[in-house]
Structure formats: C-alpha cells, structure tokens
Amino acid sequence: MPTLPPEFDLIARYFRPLAGEGSLGLADDAAVFMPPPGRELVISADAMVGGVHFLPDDPPETLGRKLLRVNLSDLAAMGATPLGYVLTVSVPADTASHWFEAFAAGLALDQAAFGIALLGGDTTRTPGPVSLSATVIGHVAPGQALRRHGARPGDSLWVTGTIGDGALGLLALRGEIADPDGFLAARYHLPRPRIGLRVAGIVSAAMDVSDGLVQDCGHLCQASDVAATIELGRVPFSAQARQAAMPHLCVTGGDDYELLLAVPPAQEARLLAECGRAGVPVTRIGAFASGHPSVTVLDESGRTVPLEKAGWSHF
Amino acid sequence: MPTLPPEFDLIARYFRPLAGEGSLGLADDAAVFMPPPGRELVISADAMVGGVHFLPDDPPETLGRKLLRVNLSDLAAMGATPLGYVLTVSVPADTASHWFEAFAAGLALDQAAFGIALLGGDTTRTPGPVSLSATVIGHVAPGQALRRHGARPGDSLWVTGTIGDGALGLLALRGEIADPDGFLAARYHLPRPRIGLRVAGIVSAAMDVSDGLVQDCGHLCQASDVAATIELGRVPFSAQARQAAMPHLCVTGGDDYELLLAVPPAQEARLLAECGRAGVPVTRIGAFASGHPSVTVLDESGRTVPLEKAGWSHF
Numbered sequence: 001m002p003t004l005p006p007e008f009d010l011i012a013r014y015f016r017p018l019a020g021e022g023s024l025g026l027a028d029d030a031a032v033f034m035p036p037p038g039r040e041l042v043i044s045a046d047a048m049v050g051g052v053h054f055l056p057d058d059p060p061e062t063l064g065r066k067l068l069r070v071n072l073s074d075l076a077a078m079g080a081t082p083l084g085y086v087l088t089v090s091v092p093a094d095t096a097s098h099w100f101e102a103f104a105a106g107l108a109l110d111q112a113a114f115g116i117a118l119l120g121g122d123t124t125r126t127p128g129p130v131s132l133s134a135t136v137i138g139h140v141a142p143g144q145a146l147r148r149h150g151a152r153p154g155d156s157l158w159v160t161g162t163i164g165d166g167a168l169g170l171l172a173l174r175g176e177i178a179d180p181d182g183f184l185a186a187r188y189h190l191p192r193p194r195i196g197l198r199v200a201g202i203v204s205a206a207m208d209v210s211d212g213l214v215q216d217c218g219h220l221c222q223a224s225d226v227a228a229t230i231e232l233g234r235v236p237f238s239a240q241a242r243q244a245a246m247p248h249l250c251v252t253g254g255d256d257y258e259l260l261l262a263v264p265p266a267q268e269a270r271l272l273a274e275c276g277r278a279g280v281p282v283t284r285i286g287a288f289a290s291g292h293p294s295v296t297v298l299d300e301s302g303r304t305v306p307l308e309k310a311g312w313s314h315f
Numbered sequence: 316m317p318t319l320p321p322e323f324d325l326i327a328r329y330f331r332p333l334a335g336e337g338s339l340g341l342a343d344d345a346a347v348f349m350p351p352p353g354r355e356l357v358i359s360a361d362a363m364v365g366g367v368h369f370l371p372d373d374p375p376e377t378l379g380r381k382l383l384r385v386n387l388s389d390l391a392a393m394g395a396t397p398l399g400y401v402l403t404v405s406v407p408a409d410t411a412s413h414w415f416e417a418f419a420a421g422l423a424l425d426q427a428a429f430g431i432a433l434l435g436g437d438t439t440r441t442p443g444p445v446s447l448s449a450t451v452i453g454h455v456a457p458g459q460a461l462r463r464h465g466a467r468p469g470d471s472l473w474v475t476g477t478i479g480d481g482a483l484g485l486l487a488l489r490g491e492i493a494d495p496d497g498f499l500a501a502r503y504h505l506p507r508p509r510i511g512l513r514v515a516g517i518v519s520a521a522m523d524v525s526d527g528l529v530q531d532c533g534h535l536c537q538a539s540d541v542a543a544t545i546e547l548g549r550v551p552f553s554a555q556a557r558q559a560a561m562p563h564l565c566v567t568g569g570d571d572y573e574l575l576l577a578v579p580p581a582q583e584a585r586l587l588a589e590c591g592r593a594g595v596p597v598t599r600i601g602a603f604a605s606g607h608p609s610v611t612v613l614d615e616s617g618r619t620v621p622l623e624k625a626g627w628s629h630f
C-alpha cells in the first residue's frame with residue numbers, strides 16, 4: 001500500500017492531538033457523542049476568509065482561536081455552555097508545516113481555555129485565500145436560551161466590556177492609526193467571548209455585537225419590535241479607544257464580540273451582581289421604547305448623531 | 316435605520332425558506348434544538364472548494380446538494396438517521412442573485428429527499444473561488460454506530476451500487492471521455508448517499524468510499540488491522556463505466572459515495588435481505604485475511620494489478 005497522502009498525514013500530525021471524546025480519533029466517517037441528557041443543543045457556524053475576515057499576515061496562531069471565539073460568542077449570546085466543535089480548513093497547497101503547527105497550537109490553547117474539544121472536520125487545499133469554518137456545539141437548559149426577541153419598552157440597554165477595540169485594531173494593523181502597546185491589534189486578533197455569564201431569567205433579550213453596535217442593536221429592535229436609544233457618552237471605550245478618538249467608528253465598526261442585553265428595571269441589581277460574580281464589566285448605554293424598530297444614537301447634548309453606516313456586512 | 320446590508324437580505328430571501336424548527340428563523344445568534352432522547356448524535360463536516368471539489372461551471376443547483384450528499388454519505392457510513400445541517404457559503408462579491416436562487420432550490424430538493432432542514436450558518440464574500448462547508452447532524456442508537464474497525468479475517472468485502480462513475484463523470488465534464496447520455500456527469504454532480512440502509516448488527520465494519528475504493532479500503536484495513544484482497548473482476552461497474560474501459564481509474568478515482576462493508580460469512584444472507592428491502596444493490600468484491608494492513612487488487616487470472624496511486628487526497 002502506498003504512503004498515505006498528505007491530507008491524512010496533516011490530520012494525524014496536527015489535528016488528532018486536538019481530538020476529544022466522540023471524535024473517534026478523527027479516524028471514522030463522523031463523530032459520535034451522547035448529548036447531555038435533558039438539555040437543548042445550541043449550534044453556531046461561522047466562516048472566516050483571508051482578506052475579508054482577517055489579514056493575510058495575521059499570525060496563524062490566532063486564526064483558529066478567533067474563529068472559535070466568534071462562534072463561542074454566539075453561544076454566549078444564547079447563554080449556552082460549549083461542548084465541542086468541528087472545523088474545515090482550506091489552505092493553499094504550498095502552506096508550510098509551521099503554519100499548521102501554529103494554527104493547531106492556537107486551537108489547543110482555546111480548547112483548554114473554554115473546555116471544548118475538536119470532534120471532526122475536513123482539511124483541503126484551495127487556489128484562493130485561507131478559508132476556515134467552524135461549527136460549535138453547546139447546551140442549555142430547555143427553554144432557557146437567551147433570544148433577541150423579548151426586549152420591552154422601558155427595558156434598559158446594557159453592553160459588556162468595551163466597544164470599538166476590534167475595529168480600531170484592524171485600522172492599527174493596516175497602519176492607519178497608532179497602537180503603541182498593541183492592545184487594539186490584540187483585541188482584533190483575540191476577542192473575548194462572554195462564556196460563563198449566567199443571565200437567563202435576568203435579561204429580556206440578548207445578542208452578541210459582531211457587526212457593529214448600532215447595526216446589531218437594530219437587529220435586536222427588529223426581533224423585539226421596539227425602538228432603542230443609545231447615549232454615545234455612555235458607551236464604554238477602552239483607554240486606547242478614547243485615545244484614538246473615533247467614537248463613530250467604534251459604535252459601527254464590528255468585531256466586538258461583547259453582549260448586548262435588554263434588562264427590565266427590576267432586574268438591574270441582579271444583572272450587576274451576576275456580572276460582578278463573573279468578573280465581566282457591564283455598562284448601561286441606553287434604553288428601549290415603543291415605536292418602529294430603530295436605533296437612535298444621541299450625543300452628550302441630546303442631539304442625534306448622524307452615522308454614515310450602521311455596521312458591517314461581510315458580503 | 317439604514318436599509319439592511321446585502322448579507323441579511325441574502326439570508327432572508329434565499330436561506331430563511333430552508334430553515335427548519337430549531338433554526339429560530341435564522342434570526343438569532345445560534346440554532347437551538349432538543350436532541351432525540353436516548354440517542355447518540357453523529358456529526359460530519361466537509362468543505363467543497365471551486366476548482367478542487369467541483370468545476371467552476373458546475374450548475375449551482377447541484378453544488379449544495381453534492382455538499383449535503385457527501386456529508387449524508389458519512390452519516391450513512393455510521394448507520395445514522397439525518398436531522399439537520401448548518402452551512403457556510405463564501406462566494407465572490409459579484410455573485411448574481413440567480414446563483415443563490417439555484418443554489419437554494421437545489422438544497423430545498425435534497426432537504427425534502429433526505430428529511431433534513433437548515434439550522435443555521437454564515438454567508439460571506441471571498442476574493443477566491445466559491446467555498447462551501449456543511450456540518451450535518453444525525454442520530455443513532457447508543458453504541459450502534461457503524462465503525463471502520465471490527466473487520467476480521469474471514470469476513471467478506473462488499474460494496475453498494477457501482478464504483479467509478481463519479482471519477483469518470485469528472486473526466487467527461489472535462490471533455491476527456493465521451494458521456495453520450497450524461498449519466499457519468501450526473502453521478503459526479505449528484506452522488507447517492509446510502510441513507511436508510513440498516514446494517515448495524517450485520518456488518519463488522521463500514522465506511523463510505525469517497526477518496527477511491529482501494530485507498531478507502533486501506534483505511535478500513537488499518538482501522539481493523541487486517542489485509543484485504545479485491546477481485547477487480549467482481550467490482551460492480553455501470554454499463555457506462557464498462558464502456559469507458561478504465562477499471563484502474565474506477566477503483567482509485569474517488570467520488571463514489573457508496574458503502575464499503577465487512578461482513579462475517581454467517582451474516583451474508585441478512586445483508587442481502589436488508590439490501591433487497593432497501594433497494595440497494597450490493598456486491599461481494601473480496602475478502603479480509605490476517606496480515607499487515609494492505610489492499611491487494613487481483614485481476615481475473617489472480618495476478619496483482621499494479622496501481623499508480625491508491626486514491627485521492629484533497630491536499
């Protein structure tokens with residue numbers, strides 16, 4: 001029998017060490033696992049394409065981690081506990097082995113950080129840019145998944161962490177703004193999904209901010225049939241983002257992977273307690289009112305801020 | 316609020332009609348579903364890249380169907396019943412709406428044919444060729460998943476359907492061989508996954524033939540620690556493949572998506588009965604013996620057939 005071709009060699013060398021229970025050592029046609037009894041499954045899939053979602057010279061260590069974290073952020077937005085993932089990797093035929101080594105080493109770090117393991121996938125060449133996709137699977141108590149609908153007039157609007165660092169990081173990596181300590185670039189390369197925050201029963205609606213705060217807030221408004229007002233002066237910016245002084249870009253730029261939460265007034269104390277327990281900063285940035293689904297951003301004098309675009313489309 | 320960007324428009328127009336229960340209308344951050352109680356889940360993921368897995372002018376109707384069927388074949392190889400799938404679609408920014416229309420229409424046909432629905436996914440542009448990935452989820456009774464290990468010396472080797480049509484179809488589409496009735500091209504575009512064949516408890520090992528009969532049989536031998544002999548004269552070829560008279564290509568060319576089965580002699584009658592019930596042709600093409608994992612292909616006079624390569628690597 002001839003030597004195994006490189007596809008199988010790649011899988012054995014770089015991906016088998018990442019494979020968890022249920023992956024069957026990546027040696028069968030599919031993965032098999034028993035879902036946690038009595039729990040609903042939560043599934044998210046995302047693709048990342050070189051030149052669209054990441055820069056051609058982004059370090060391969062961070063590519064797989066970012067892909068996982070983007071999906072984990074979707075799971076966090078549903079209040080789910082992650083279990084495992086499948087991965088497809090399409091790379092140019094001349095991709096060097098150290099690329100795979102670094103890519104897999106990054107995945108290993110995040111598997112440990114988030115308690116997940118590789119279940120299966122596919123590795124192939126492409127005549128185009130590196131193209132990755134991941135499907136991440138998690139679980140949630142039945143009926144407890146957080147949803148985008150459910151925000152009600154009178155609820156307040158909250159966001160975790162800081163907004164705009166990822167979008168500014170992209171500008172920094174393109175050499176368009178300064179990033180002396182590399183903080184912004186790091187935030188672009190490695191978002192911080194809010195896995196572990198337990199806000200079921202506290203929030204009335206939730207989603208993750210991935211395509212721009214204003215645009216994503218618009219999706220939540222549409223799903224909930226409410227209008228939102230965001231006070232720009234309350235949106236939490238990192239010291240580095242304040243230094244960059246581009247607040248409009250920050251609220252429309254995308255790549256935040258923070259959670260946007262609608263919170264009934266009576267639940268605000270519980271929200272603060274849970275965020276305190278989890279060590280997740282959270283800030284009230286606005287409120288929901290009845291009206292046609294829309295997002296209005298107000299400046300510190302209460303005037304509407306005109307925005308050229310609400311957010312980011314990957315198409 | 317500005318008009319929704321094209322990404323969301325695409326999802327609403329072409330993918331939401333495909334979305335099943337659990338997809339939450341593709342309007343939330345992830346899909347949520349309750350797995351069938353007491354069943355193990357089976358998960359398979361595959362990527363398909365233009366110029367590698369399909370031809371640039373392959374009809375978009377068949378692209379999504381082929382991607383689903385490639386994954387469904389993996390589920391069939393595990394003896395699983397399919398439930399649903401997630402999909403990532405990366406296409407050039409100037410892709411016309413009729414491409415999406417045809418792509419989605421093809422998916423709708425196969426959703427109906429195989430009893431599955433779209434759960435979620437991602438649509439994005441790419442500066443490269445069309446790149447697709449799908450993760451298909453199914454279920455199986457606990458411990459009943461078919462596996463590649465388990466073949467034993469003395470078992471016979473069986474294959475469903477016919478071998479080589481897909482590989483010949485690729486040659487036909489490239490204009491390298493004749494295909495007067497379009498049968499071979501159709502087999503390349505639309506493989507026929509053997510979902511519904513119930514051979515748990517009958518076969519000792521199973522896998523699907525996707526990268527070439529000889530190579531895939533080698534994987535089964537490795538997993539089972541046995542040697543296999545294939546009698547080339549017994550390998551089932553379609554009338555069109557016999558006409559092409561390229562048996563070596565047929566057994567190494569890939570794209571078959573038939574099942575390779577190891578069957579203990581005492582189970583052969585049950586195998587034939589089940590294949591009869593399911594309407595799936597099945598042929599005994601060889602046998603397993605003890606020995607170093609290897610595949611020997613014999614011609615009609617019992618001589619070893621020298622093969623340039625055993626199969627196909629997508630890298």
